[in-house]
Amino acid sequence: xxxxxxxxxxxxxxxxxxxxxxxxxxxxxxxxxxxxxxxxxxxxxxxxxxxxxxxxxxxxxxxxxxxxxxxxxxxxxxxxxxxxxxxxxxxxxxxxxxxxxxxxxxxxxxxxxxxxxxxxxxxxxxxxxxxxxxxxxxxxxxxxxxxxxxxxxxxxxxxxxxxxxxxxxxxxxxxxxxxxxxxxxxxxxxxxxxxxxxxxxxxxxxxxxxxxxxxxxxxxxxxxxxxxxxxxxxxxxxxxxxxxxxxxxx
Numbered sequence: 001x002x003x004x005x006x007x008x009x010x011x012x013x014x015x016x017x018x019x020x021x022x023x024x025x026x027x028x029x030x031x032x033x034x035x036x037x038x039x040x041x042x043x044x045x046x047x048x049x050x051x052x053x054x055x056x057x058x059x060x061x062x063x064x065x066x067x068x069x070x071x072x073x074x075x076x077x078x079x080x081x082x083x084x085x086x087x088x089x090x091x092x093x094x095x096x097x098x099x100x101x102x103x104x105x106x107x108x109x110x111x112x113x114x115x116x117x118x119x120x121x122x123x124x125x126x127x128x129x130x131x132x133x134x135x136x137x138x139x140x141x142x143x144x145x146x147x148x149x150x151x152x153x154x155x156x157x158x159x160x161x162x163x164x165x166x167x168x169x170x171x172x173x174x175x176x177x178x179x180x181x182x183x184x185x186x187x188x189x190x191x192x193x194x195x196x197x198x199x200x201x202x203x204x205x206x207x208x209x210x211x212x213x214x215x216x217x218x219x220x221x222x223x224x225x226x227x228x229x230x231x232x233x234x235x236x237x238x239x240x241x242x243x244x245x246x247x248x249x250x
Contacts, residue, residue, distance in 0.1 A: 003222060004230075005214045009035045011230040012063040016237045016244065023230040026218035031210050032060055037116030038095040040064035046092060050112065053090035056081060057243065058099060060118070063232045065094070066240035072247040075145050076162035078103045082111070084250035098122065102145040102160065120208045121146040124181055129156035132179050132202045139200070140175045142166055144182035157181070170194045183208050 003024040004011040009032055011025040043065055047055060057069035058078070066072055073081040082103055085091060091109055093100035095116030104111045124147045133141060133156050143157045144166070161169060163186060170178075170190035174197075180187060181202040190199045221227055232240070 026222035
């Protein structure tokens with residue numbers, strides 16, 4: 001059995017990759033605004049406008065959208081996945097336009113971007129980083145490529161890193177102070193890994209309400225009552241699994 005104290009697309013992905021296991025999501029309100037920004041019907045319509053295009057879906061998508069995609073990606077491997085696609089093939093990237101724009105700039109590939117974003121990341125602007133940098137001039141600045149500031153604010157950023165990349169950085173750094181431009185929840189992990197470095201948020205209000213939806217009481221009730229079992233239809237799971245496997249193989 002797997003219990004996900006996260007959001008729904010994570011639980012669905014776990015079920016896709018572990019079809020024989022029971023997967024629990026303690027609170028069904030733990031959704032994702034970015035995932036909700038595109039439906040399978042919308043993707044099918046978009047694909048019809050670009051026949052033959054390769055579809056790359058960020059992992060923050062529903063099982064149904066993954067099933068309509070050719071590849072999945074994370075922020076840490078999106079560049080590698082896009083580079084694995086034949087150079088002459090058109091690419092549809094979804095749903096995060098900021099991550100897509102960052103990948104397009106890094107790869108130089110022709111990519112059409114879905115106009116979606118994570119509201120928490122999108123609200124971070126270049127002026128936020130400029131202000132934080134002026135207040136902490138000696139700090140190292142890390143930004144997630146989903147941030148609305150990720151392309152315009154590069155002069156203020158030392159490293160653009162995925163979530164995993166930020167965690168690795170925290171393990172390895174000896175910098176006395178680090179500013180982090182992403183959801184504040186990661187700071188708890190970074191501080192545990194490296195208590196000698198001072199990790200600070202660009203904005204302490206950068207909080208995802210969906211990620212904070214589940215509490216210990218929800219977990220207890222879900223385990224006790226086997227509440228909110230996540231199922232993915234077998235045909236949808238099979239097609240989504242192919243997109244995930246291509247990501248791993250790229």
